[in-house]
Amino acid sequence: MPISEEIRRLLRYRICLEKFKRFGWETTFSYTIGKESGVSSEQIRKDFSQFKIEGHKKGGYNINEILAKINQIFRKDITNYFVIMGMGNIGEALINYPGFEKHNIKIAGAFDIDPVKIKKKYRVPIYHMDMLPEIVKKYKVKIAVIAVPAIAAQEVCYYLIDCGIVGIMNFSPIILKTPDSVNVYNIELIPVLEGLIYHSNN
Amino acid sequence: MPISEEIRRLLRYRICLEKFKRFGWETTFSYTIGKESGVSSEQIRKDFSQFKIEGHKKGGYNINEILAKINQIFRKDITNYFVIMGMGNIGEALINYPGFEKHNIKIAGAFDIDPVKIKKKYRVPIYHMDMLPEIVKKYKVKIAVIAVPAIAAQEVCYYLIDCGIVGIMNFSPIILKTPDSVNVYNIELIPVLEGLIYHSNN
DNA sequence: TAGATTGTTAATCGATTAACAATC
DNA sequence: TAGATTGTTAATCGATTAACAATC
Numbered sequence: 001m002p003i004s005e006e007i008r009r010l011l012r013y014r015i016c017l018e019k020f021k022r023f024g025w026e027t028t029f030s031y032t033i034g035k036e037s038g039v040s041s042e043q044i045r046k047d048f049s050q051f052k053i054e055g056h057k058k059g060g061y062n063i064n065e066i067l068a069k070i071n072q073i074f075r076k077d078i079t080n081y082f083v084i085m086g087m088g089n090i091g092e093a094l095i096n097y098p099g100f101e102k103h104n105i106k107i108a109g110a111f112d113i114d115p116v117k118i119k120k121k122y123r124v125p126i127y128h129m130d131m132l133p134e135i136v137k138k139y140k141v142k143i144a145v146i147a148v149p150a151i152a153a154q155e156v157c158y159y160l161i162d163c164g165i166v167g168i169m170n171f172s173p174i175i176l177k178t179p180d181s182v183n184v185y186n187i188e189l190i191p192v193l194e195g196l197i198y199h200s201n202n
Numbered sequence: 203m204p205i206s207e208e209i210r211r212l213l214r215y216r217i218c219l220e221k222f223k224r225f226g227w228e229t230t231f232s233y234t235i236g237k238e239s240g241v242s243s244e245q246i247r248k249d250f251s252q253f254k255i256e257g258h259k260k261g262g263y264n265i266n267e268i269l270a271k272i273n274q275i276f277r278k279d280i281t282n283y284f285v286i287m288g289m290g291n292i293g294e295a296l297i298n299y300p301g302f303e304k305h306n307i308k309i310a311g312a313f314d315i316d317p318v319k320i321k322k323k324y325r326v327p328i329y330h331m332d333m334l335p336e337i338v339k340k341y342k343v344k345i346a347v348i349a350v351p352a353i354a355a356q357e358v359c360y361y362l363i364d365c366g367i368v369g370i371m372n373f374s375p376i377i378l379k380t381p382d383s384v385n386v387y388n389i390e391l392i393p394v395l396e397g398l399i400y401h402s403n404n
Numbered sequence: 405t406a407g408a409t410t411g412t413t414a415a416t417c418g419a420t421t422a423a424c425a426a427t428c
Numbered sequence: 429t430a431g432a433t434t435g436t437t438a439a440t441c442g443a444t445t446a447a448c449a450a451t452c
Contacts (some may be wrong), residue, residue: 003394003397003398003400003401008390008393008397011396011397012377012393015375015377029409029410030409031409036377037377042411042447043443043445045409045411045412046445048410048411049410049412054410054411055411056410056452057409057410057450057452058408058409058410058452059409059410059452060409060410073400074396074399074400075400082395089294089295089296089299092291093294097291097391100392100395103392103396105392105395105399142399143395143398166401167398167399167401167402168398169394169395173217175214175217175218175238175240183401183402185397185398187389188210188213189296189299190213190301190302190305191210191214192205192371193284193302194305195206195209195210195387196344196369196371196385196387197276197277197307197344197345197369198205198209198275198276199205199368199385200344200345200368200385201277207419208419231432231433232433233433242420244421244423244435245419245420245421247435248420248421251435251436256434256435257434257435258428258434259428259433259434260427260428260431260433261428261434262434
């Protein structure tokens with residue numbers, strides 16, 4: 001069950017609409033969003049129709065209305081928590097990444113097994129992995145990031161699922177085995193670079 | 203021009219095949235790769251056929267042969283260089299990321315405009331952005347990672363294109379404007395998390 | 405009104421899946 | 429040989445694109 005293209009496009013539109021809002025615009029047209037987002041205007045109207053976002057014939061769409069609807073679709077009214085497994089380079093970068101809070105997403109905690117890392121002070125509490133069930137329960141966490149070494153990734157993945165995690169963003173370069181009910185999104189750094197290199201040669 | 207699914211699947215197969223090799227296997231079947239990679243065996247045979255990877259009826263595929271062919275497709279015989287724009291959290295994480303060299307990919311240099319960051323010692327040389335054309339020329343760089351703040355991303359993107367970059371991995375949360383000839387892959391951290399959250403609620 | 409824009413329905417396209425002949 | 433597996437061709441499916449009626 002991958003993240004649908006439709007959902008990703010909605011979030012692309014949001015980026016454009018926020019830009020338009022900064023321009024001081026109040027309304028816009030499917031064609032205008034299309035030019036900014038690189039999506040065809042027909043596709044945009046179809047997506048909007050699917051999610052019951054209504055426009056005005058000739059008058060276009062009210063920017064605040066679309067944004068409100070998108071925020072509603074993504075339940076931005078409540079804070080969503082996620083956890084980070086592994087405090088290596090990537091885990092550390094994510095902890096310092098600004099912009100989660102702007103979208104009402106918060107890190108409930110980060111987890112490692114190295115006592116040195118657990119002791120270090122960060123913007124977010126670092127726990128031993130044994131603490132995971134407790135934190136998941138406390139913050140009703142459904143989403144996790146796997147940023148542990150490849151060798152440990154599958155084991156951590158099983159542990160996450162046991163703890164009730166249903167969505168995983170995976171930075172490790174392995175193919176995780178998960179039940180169908182769990183949604184995995186792989187951040188494939190090496191494959192993306194190799195793909196770009198491939199296209200640059202062809 | 204996005205990275206094709208076919209190309210990404212090939213790299214998925216590689217992960218599986220390298221695992222099989224560690225098991226000591228010499229041959230395998232489309233069905234076996236399928237079970238490991240989560241891709242259907244028909245799809246795998248079709249992909250192999252497309253890239254002229256041949257098997258033996260009843261005997262399956264020779265693992266080393268497929269790996270050699272994949273390495274040939276991705277030109278792993280030569281070292282491919284890329285540059286990193288921006289030495290924030292993500293730029294720093296990438297510099298310390300192990301595994302690029304294993305795939306014969308190297309960071310030609312990282313670039314920033316902050317003199318403090320340029321002076322700091324890392325595993326990779328850090329240059330002022332003015333040095334970009336020189337390094338691109340020296341290492342024949344075609345690929346860049348954008349890891350600068352959102353506000354600077356578009357400008358850096360134009361600069362990269364001027365310097366001859368044709369493939370971009372973009373970590374900034376904006377939609378880059380590029381000519382069709384340039385291949386952009388967006389690492390959408392926030393949209394992925396929001397997508398996972400959406401699916402966990404639906 | 406005439407022109408512009410939405411929103412829906414139909415057509416197209418490409419990618420995936422199924423089927424099966426070839427053959428080891 | 430019989431059974432298993434490849435490799436290709438045909439069928440299906442879903443997503444995108446085109447067309448156009450509705451209407452402001």
